[in-house]
Amino acid sequence: MKIIYLIRQYRHICFWTLVIAVTIFAAIASYPKTAVTMAVHTRFLKMLDKDGNVLPEFSYREEAKIQKKLHEEGVELLFSAQNGNENEKSALEYLVSNPKKIDFAIYGNYGGYFSDSIREKFTSLGVVRTRPWYFFVKKGSNIRLLKDLKGKKIAFWTSPEGSTHPAFTPGGDKASPYSSDQFLEKFFELAGVTAENSTLINTWPKPISLQQNWDVAINPTPPPDKKNRLDDMMDVDIYQAVLDGNVKYLEFEDIEAIGKNLSEYKLVKIPKSLIDPAKNYPPENFITLGVTESVFAPKNLDSSLVLILSEALRGVYDSPTKLATKGEYPNFSSKQTFPTNKVAEKFYHDGDSSILKKYFSPTLAAFIEKLIFILAPLFLVIYPLMTLLPKALSNYCQSKVTKYYKEIYSIEEILKKDTCDHGVIQVRLDQLDKELGDLKLPLIHDQFVQEIFIVREHIEMIKRKLRFK
Structure with missing residues (x-):
C-alpha cells in the first residue's frame, strides 16, 4: 500500500514520467519505416540505376510509378530480388518465405492452393489490374476451339523457378502454387493438353519469336514494337507479323465456356486498335482470358505503412487505362489469393480522413496518430485512477477513524448527565481503545497514524476523568 501513498503524493511526476517513457518506447518500437521493400524478379534489377531508382526508359513500368508516388510521401521504395539469376522463384514465394525482409509484392491471383497457416499470415491490399493472356496463331491456322490445341506445338515463356524437373516437360513437376505456371497448367488441363500428347515449347530464357516452330503461342504481354526492352518475353518480329497479317490474335470460339470452367480468371475484351490506334493494332476485336493481380503484404505490416502504400497504389492504379475505367482499381471485388486487408479496404472506401497529414509528412502523421491512440488510455484511464x-482509499480510511470520533463525542455528552452508568462507559472505552489498537487500514501513513493516536489519547483522557469522579 506504500506505493499507492507514493503515487498519491507524487502522482503528477509519476504520470508524466510514464507518458515520456511510453512516448520514447513508441518512437523506438513503432515509428513507421521510411523505406519499404518490394519483391521483384532479378531481370528487373537491370532496369535500376546505381542508386536503386528505376531508369527513365522504364518509367512506364508500375514499379517506377509506385516508387515516384512513395517518394512524394517521403517513403523510399527499395527493390529486392532473390539469388541474382534468372532461374528463381516467383515474387510471391519470395514474399512468403521472407516476410520480415519483404514488405509487399505484386502478383497474379492464379488460383494456387495455400494452407490456412500461410493464408492467415498475409493479406491483400487490393486488386490493382487485370492482365490479359494473349494467344497467337499463324496465318492459315485451323485452331478454332480449345480442343484443337491437343497435338499442336504450343510455345510459351516461363522460367523453371529452381525446379530440376520443370512443369510442362515429360515427367515434370506440378506447377507451384506461387507460380504463374498455374494459369498454363489449368488451361492445358482443361484443353486436355499434356507433354506426352502435344509439343510444349518453353522458349525461356529466349523470347518467343517467329523463328521457333510453333502453332500457337501463349503470353501474358503483347509483343513489343521496339527491340532491346529487357522485360519482354516476345520478340518484336511477332508485332510486325501481326501488322502484316501473318500472325493474328486468337479468340477461341468457345471462349465463354472456357471462362466459366476457369472461374478464377476473367474474360477480357480487347477492342480493335486498342494497343496502337495509329497502326490499327490489333486489327480485330477479340476476347481472351485475364488474371487479376493484387498487392500482397504480411498481415502484421504496420497499419500506417498499409495506409501509405494504399494511397500510393490508388494514385498509380486509380487512373483510367486502356483496359480499366477511372476508379475501377484498386478494389476487392475479385477472388484473391489472400484475405482482404481491412485497413486498405476502409481507405479505398472512405478515403483518408486524417487532418494531421495536412500539416505533417505521412510517416510523421501516422506516428502522431498512433501515439495519440497509445496515450489516450493514459489520460482517460490511468491518470484518473492515479488521482x-x-x-478513495484516503476517504475510506478517514471514515473508519471518524466513526470513533463520533462515538467519543456521544460518550462525552452522556457523561454530562448525572444518571450515566460509569461502569458501562468504562467497558465501552476499553473496547474502543482495543479496537483502535487492532485497527487495520488499507493505507497507513502519518496522517492516519496521528489521528488514531489522537483518538486513543482522547479515550485515555475520558478514562482519567472517570477515575476522579
Whole structure:
C-alpha cells in the first residue's frame, strides 16, 4: 500500500514520467519505416540505376510509378530480388518465405492452393489490374476451339523457378502454387493438353519469336514494337507479323465456356486498335482470358505503412487505362489469393480522413496518430485512477477513524448527565481503545497514524476523568 501513498503524493511526476517513457518506447518500437521493400524478379534489377531508382526508359513500368508516388510521401521504395539469376522463384514465394525482409509484392491471383497457416499470415491490399493472356496463331491456322490445341506445338515463356524437373516437360513437376505456371497448367488441363500428347515449347530464357516452330503461342504481354526492352518475353518480329497479317490474335470460339470452367480468371475484351490506334493494332476485336493481380503484404505490416502504400497504389492504379475505367482499381471485388486487408479496404472506401497529414509528412502523421491512440488510455484511464484511487482509499480510511470520533463525542455528552452508568462507559472505552489498537487500514501513513493516536489519547483522557469522579 506504500506505493499507492507514493503515487498519491507524487502522482503528477509519476504520470508524466510514464507518458515520456511510453512516448520514447513508441518512437523506438513503432515509428513507421521510411523505406519499404518490394519483391521483384532479378531481370528487373537491370532496369535500376546505381542508386536503386528505376531508369527513365522504364518509367512506364508500375514499379517506377509506385516508387515516384512513395517518394512524394517521403517513403523510399527499395527493390529486392532473390539469388541474382534468372532461374528463381516467383515474387510471391519470395514474399512468403521472407516476410520480415519483404514488405509487399505484386502478383497474379492464379488460383494456387495455400494452407490456412500461410493464408492467415498475409493479406491483400487490393486488386490493382487485370492482365490479359494473349494467344497467337499463324496465318492459315485451323485452331478454332480449345480442343484443337491437343497435338499442336504450343510455345510459351516461363522460367523453371529452381525446379530440376520443370512443369510442362515429360515427367515434370506440378506447377507451384506461387507460380504463374498455374494459369498454363489449368488451361492445358482443361484443353486436355499434356507433354506426352502435344509439343510444349518453353522458349525461356529466349523470347518467343517467329523463328521457333510453333502453332500457337501463349503470353501474358503483347509483343513489343521496339527491340532491346529487357522485360519482354516476345520478340518484336511477332508485332510486325501481326501488322502484316501473318500472325493474328486468337479468340477461341468457345471462349465463354472456357471462362466459366476457369472461374478464377476473367474474360477480357480487347477492342480493335486498342494497343496502337495509329497502326490499327490489333486489327480485330477479340476476347481472351485475364488474371487479376493484387498487392500482397504480411498481415502484421504496420497499419500506417498499409495506409501509405494504399494511397500510393490508388494514385498509380486509380487512373483510367486502356483496359480499366477511372476508379475501377484498386478494389476487392475479385477472388484473391489472400484475405482482404481491412485497413486498405476502409481507405479505398472512405478515403483518408486524417487532418494531421495536412500539416505533417505521412510517416510523421501516422506516428502522431498512433501515439495519440497509445496515450489516450493514459489520460482517460490511468491518470484518473492515479488521482481517484488514492483519494478513495484516503476517504475510506478517514471514515473508519471518524466513526470513533463520533462515538467519543456521544460518550462525552452522556457523561454530562448525572444518571450515566460509569461502569458501562468504562467497558465501552476499553473496547474502543482495543479496537483502535487492532485497527487495520488499507493505507497507513502519518496522517492516519496521528489521528488514531489522537483518538486513543482522547479515550485515555475520558478514562482519567472517570477515575476522579
